Amino acid sequence: MFSRPRNVVLSALVLSLVAGYFVTGHFLYKAPIGLDPSAFLLGDWIQRLVPGAGHAIAGPFWALASLAAVAGVSVWLVRRAVAGRVDPERRSFLTRAGSGAGMALGSLAFGFAAGAARAFLGVGTGTKGWAPVGSQINDRDIPFTHPEWKDAWKGSRVQNYRRFGRTGWNVSDIVLGTGRIGGEDGEQIAKLAIERGVNYFDTSPDYSGAGSEMAMGKAIRSVPRDRLFIASKFCTPIGHLPPGTPVPKYIEAVEGSLSRLGTDYIDLCHIHSCDEVARLMDPNVHEAFDRLKQAGKVRFLGFSTHTPNLVEVVSTAIDSNRFDVMMIAYHHGIWPQVPELARRAREERDMGVVAMKTLKGAKHRGLLDFQRHADSYTQAALKWALANEHVSCAVISFFQLQHVDEYLAASGKRLTEQDLAILGEYDRQIAGTYCGPHCGACLSSCPEGLPIHDVLRHRMYFEDYGWEKEGIQRYAALAKNASVCATCPAPCAGACPVGIDIHERMTGAHDLLTLGDWASAVPLAAGGRATPG
Ligand code: SF4
Ligand code: SF4
Numbered sequence: 001m002f003s004r005p006r007n008v009v010l011s012a013l014v015l016s017l018v019a020g021y022f023v024t025g026h027f028l029y030k031a032p033i034g035l036d037p038s039a040f041l042l043g044d045w046i047q048r049l050v051p052g053a054g055h056a057i058a059g060p061f062w063a064l065a066s067l068a069a070v071a072g073v074s075v076w077l078v079r080r081a082v083a084g085r086v087d088p089e090r091r092s093f094l095t096r097a098g099s100g101a102g103m104a105l106g107s108l109a110f111g112f113a114a115g116a117a118r119a120f121l122g123v124g125t126g127t128k129g130w131a132p133v134g135s136q137i138n139d140r141d142i143p144f145t146h147p148e149w150k151d152a153w154k155g156s157r158v159q160n161y162r163r164f165g166r167t168g169w170n171v172s173d174i175v176l177g178t179g180r181i182g183g184e185d186g187e188q189i190a191k192l193a194i195e196r197g198v199n200y201f202d203t204s205p206d207y208s209g210a211g212s213e214m215a216m217g218k219a220i221r222s223v224p225r226d227r228l229f230i231a232s233k234f235c236t237p238i239g240h241l242p243p244g245t246p247v248p249k250y251i252e253a254v255e256g257s258l259s260r261l262g263t264d265y266i267d268l269c270h271i272h273s274c275d276e277v278a279r280l281m282d283p284n285v286h287e288a289f290d291r292l293k294q295a296g297k298v299r300f301l302g303f304s305t306h307t308p309n310l311v312e313v314v315s316t317a318i319d320s321n322r323f324d325v326m327m328i329a330y331h332h333g334i335w336p337q338v339p340e341l342a343r344r345a346r347e348e349r350d351m352g353v354v355a356m357k358t359l360k361g362a363k364h365r366g367l368l369d370f371q372r373h374a375d376s377y378t379q380a381a382l383k384w385a386l387a388n389e390h391v392s393c394a395v396i397s398f399f400q401l402q403h404v405d406e407y408l409a410a411s412g413k414r415l416t417e418q419d420l421a422i423l424g425e426y427d428r429q430i431a432g433t434y435c436g437p438h439c440g441a442c443l444s445s446c447p448e449g450l451p452i453h454d455v456l457r458h459r460m461y462f463e464d465y466g467w468e469k470e471g472i473q474r475y476a477a478l479a480k481n482a483s484v485c486a487t488c489p490a491p492c493a494g495a496c497p498v499g500i501d502i503h504e505r506m507t508g509a510h511d512l513l514t515l516g517d518w519a520s521a522v523p524l525a526a527g528g529r530a531t532p533g
Helices: 005-030 043-048 059-081 088-121 131-139 183-195 207-219 247-261 283-294 311-320 338-351 368-373 375-387 401-408 415-432 452-465 468-477 482-487 502-513 517-521
Strands: 161-163 171-172 174-177 200-202 231-232 267-271 296-305 324-331 354-355 391-395
Touching: 005 059, 005 200, 005 311, 043 059, 171 174, 174 183, 183 200, 183 207, 207 247, 207 452, 207 468, 231 354, 231 468, 247 283, 267 283, 267 324, 267 375, 283 368, 296 311, 296 354, 311 338, 311 517, 324 338, 324 375, 375 391, 375 401, 375 415, 391 401, 452 468, 482 502
Parallel strands: 174 200, 174 391, 200 231, 231 267, 267 296, 296 324, 324 354, 354 391
Antiparallel strands: 161 171
């Protein structure tokens, strides 16, 4: 049977379909969400081939390699069959033209079609694949700025510099958050903000897949180094470093930041996203900091946190007296323990306190009715955070030129009655949908032990921030997800003090963020990826 070329061609195409479906389809599916190289065969090794890549390249690599391998095998089989069947004069032509190029193209097309059917349409998987989520991403248009670029804001500059605890710095009250900055546009935005008086920026290796640090490196080239306070994170371009990471790896990560930023030292390095004390107090990261400080490469140590464990994490940090700075979730309506922790940090340890997540979910972007009435929700929210004397400054993500005018218009301004009215209106509009406090009051009501706050946060990334991939990726990495909510009698009803219908929000989150059960096999870089403050 395999001595006849036609049979061999048919067999090779069937092989392409099968391998395309099971192998290429598998990697095509994982490629967009598998940002951790170790999720893939030889992923870490392949990643080293492209040091600047912000995303794991092993997924696309293996998808292409599997197609190429099947095409190669198909061509070889067919050439062999043809060679044995035709006379020597015709063999050369037939072997090259007919069995070579034609077979290669055919098997590539069949393999890719089968893989795409599985990955993008979910054929044979019991899921809908990427298609429905992809269309939600493409069909949405989230406004990221106030609808009107008001003349009154144009040319705004920093009006207030505040003491930054024991760092001894006076920093601009508005901090340039660079989580979405990258490329030339990002560089221009950063340059303008610095020109207008911002002297503190917050970056991280994993913001824009190292693009933030690279853009900031270019933006600050002509600025005297001692005029800027630069903060980055113990992190890599593809994710956080987990507790227990060897000391040299932490040091290497910071040296990567120095090289991308084009500077000999950074002022502040945060242990990022401390959702547990073990992460905050990992002895290896503390030893790495001490060595870096001694070498003059980092001056101050900080941490960031915004989880139900915030109180425990911050209290531990204050008690340890190891930290010069803390960056915490702080916005209107935050639970009362948080301002008290800010006071303790300042009065007991003279720490610098940075308010982040100041926009309380940033849902104003999607509330078009609300925007018509608001002067600027963003300005009101910044003024609210800065009204606390124990808050040194507020970080906010700049990623459009308008942001420089809009955000800096709030610098040095007092919180007004009108601002409070805007914040109150915002709260009314988002009632029952925002799990901003991440207070954890509902967690004990769930017999499944679901991380309700995390599920709702990932939904917020997708829906409100426009960080769809981040939301999907983080949701896929949860040890438990909200699939169980569909059949649960919802003992969590009424457990949320801010009135969130947990069952409804959780089932909606699952629909929005789930690509299929096989997604749960994709791990995140340990500790997760950073989200901009
Ligand atoms: S509905 Fe979901 S979150 Fe609520 S108790 Fe049941 S499993 Fe837990
Ligand atoms: S859902 Fe409600 S109770 Fe649960 S963490 Fe969020 S705000 Fe707190």
